[in-house]
Amino acid sequence: MECGLDVIYFKPGDEVWAAIPPWKRGSLAEFVVLSGNEVSHKPKSLSHSEAAAIPYVASTAWSVLVNTGGVTKDNCARKRMLIIGASGGVGTFAIQMLKAWGAHVTVTCSQNAEGLVRGLGADHVIDYTTDDVPEQLKSLEKFDLILDNVGGATENWALDFLKPWAGAKYITLVTPFLLNTDRLGVADGMMQNGVTLGRKTLKYMCKGVHYRWGFFSPSGPSLDEISEMVDAGQVRPVVEGQFSFPQVPQAFQRLEEGHARGKTVINVVAGDEGAE
Numbered sequence: 001m002e003c004g005l006d007v008i009y010f011k012p013g014d015e016v017w018a019a020i021p022p023w024k025r026g027s028l029a030e031f032v033v034l035s036g037n038e039v040s041h042k043p044k045s046l047s048h049s050e051a052a053a054i055p056y057v058a059s060t061a062w063s064v065l066v067n068t069g070g071v072t073k074d075n076c077a078r079k080r081m082l083i084i085g086a087s088g089g090v091g092t093f094a095i096q097m098l099k100a101w102g103a104h105v106t107v108t109c110s111q112n113a114e115g116l117v118r119g120l121g122a123d124h125v126i127d128y129t130t131d132d133v134p135e136q137l138k139s140l141e142k143f144d145l146i147l148d149n150v151g152g153a154t155e156n157w158a159l160d161f162l163k164p165w166a167g168a169k170y171i172t173l174v175t176p177f178l179l180n181t182d183r184l185g186v187a188d189g190m191m192q193n194g195v196t197l198g199r200k201t202l203k204y205m206c207k208g209v210h211y212r213w214g215f216f217s218p219s220g221p222s223l224d225e226i227s228e229m230v231d232a233g234q235v236r237p238v239v240e241g242q243f244s245f246p247q248v249p250q251a252f253q254r255l256e257e258g259h260a261r262g263k264t265v266i267n268v269v270a271g272d273e274g275a276e
Ligand SMILES: NC(=O)c1ccc[n+]([C@@H]2O[C@H](COP(=O)([O-])OP(=O)(O)OC[C@H]3O[C@@H](n4cnc5c(N)ncnc54)[C@H](OP(=O)(O)O)[C@@H]3O)[C@@H](O)[C@H]2O)c1
Pocket: 057, 060, 084, 085, 086, 087, 088, 089, 090, 091, 108, 109, 110, 128, 149, 150, 173, 174, 175, 214, 215, 216, 258, 259, 260, 261, 262
């Protein structure tokens, strides 16, 4: 709608997309204010509601895989990646991004998500509802990187399946970061986070693998690259359901049930559904 005086990359009327940082106001709003480096031009090939399904999960996957994991399109070919919990928002995007960059991708998900994840490019699928996942993984070659979207007990076995002393990384998105700061306050919570992360990092370093926490990070430049990947047909939005603004309570109810398959989209402005 409007641009600040120093903004040169955008002009009023441009179609843009962004993931709003958690410290700014804006989810489910008609108007938001963002910094120029948090915004990007929306892919031309997507409608607004399709495009809305991508920035948060894509920025998270990008932050975790590229910034924390050191993965790039130039070093990814034939690397062995494991995505634990691949059928949700982050997982469905991460599969596509890693496949576009030439990696070999193994995933865990429920049986009824196998068609979805294979359709997105997953090479090997383990059904966590019927298979003993660690037992299945024992028969496979070890991994260069594990992205854990599930957390909890997975940490107890997942790092055993990384290639030791080869720079391999385990990155979990499910961290006690907010829990600790909520429970202990910012100062003590941050200290607790530092202690927990430091202890685990050291423990696994002794075993020759890297343990990391991953976080969403807003980034316009990353979205620029993702926009190009979308328009090149390398990645697509996975939209499980769309809701109108008055249906927000039902949309959240649906999210609370879990078992997401990609993303749920809310069309804040009526009529956006098919808008190009
Ligand atoms: N740290 C950060 O900044 C950050 C950013 C984004 C997300 N997150 C966290 O990262 C996690 C993943 O995010 P998301 O958006 O992808 O979540 P999501 O859309 O809710 O997807 C989670 C997926 O995992 C599947 N699942 C549940 N239990 C599983 C198991 N034991 N093994 C394999 N798959 C399992 C679920 O389907 P079924 O239950 O049907 O199997 C669902 O498809 C969430 O916990 C989220 O809170 C953290």
